[in-house]
Amino acid sequence: MDELLTSLRVISMIKEGQKARIRDGLIFLEPNSHGAVTGFRRWLNRDNRVTTVRYIRNIINQALATYQKEPSDPLKAGLAEAVKGIDNLCVTYGDDATTLASLTIIKEKILN
Secondary structure, eight states: OHHHHHHHHHHHTOOTTOOEEEETTEEEEOSOOOSHHHHHHHHHTTOOHHHHHHHHHHHHHHHHHHHHHSOOHHHHHHHHHHHHHHHHHHHHTTTOHHHHHHHHHHHHHHHO
């Protein structure tokens, strides 16, 4: 449960324009998401929005399933806070209809 809460917390910390990378099943935030060096490193490591959205979807689905089985205040709060990071990713990837639609669906799962 701690790893799940940690992932939700990191998702909540995503800022507008910021990108994430997934390593060993954990999410990390890019300190600087712009520039040729960052772009090359992301390409080299196969970091991309599809992987990020897939990871976030899996974490949210896992958190919702866990919450349905055994509701807890920390998990409820973590899900609510994660919406902020998802909203910020919507701004970051606002020019990509598929990514935006995927993030919107994830957000709606949390809010409903």
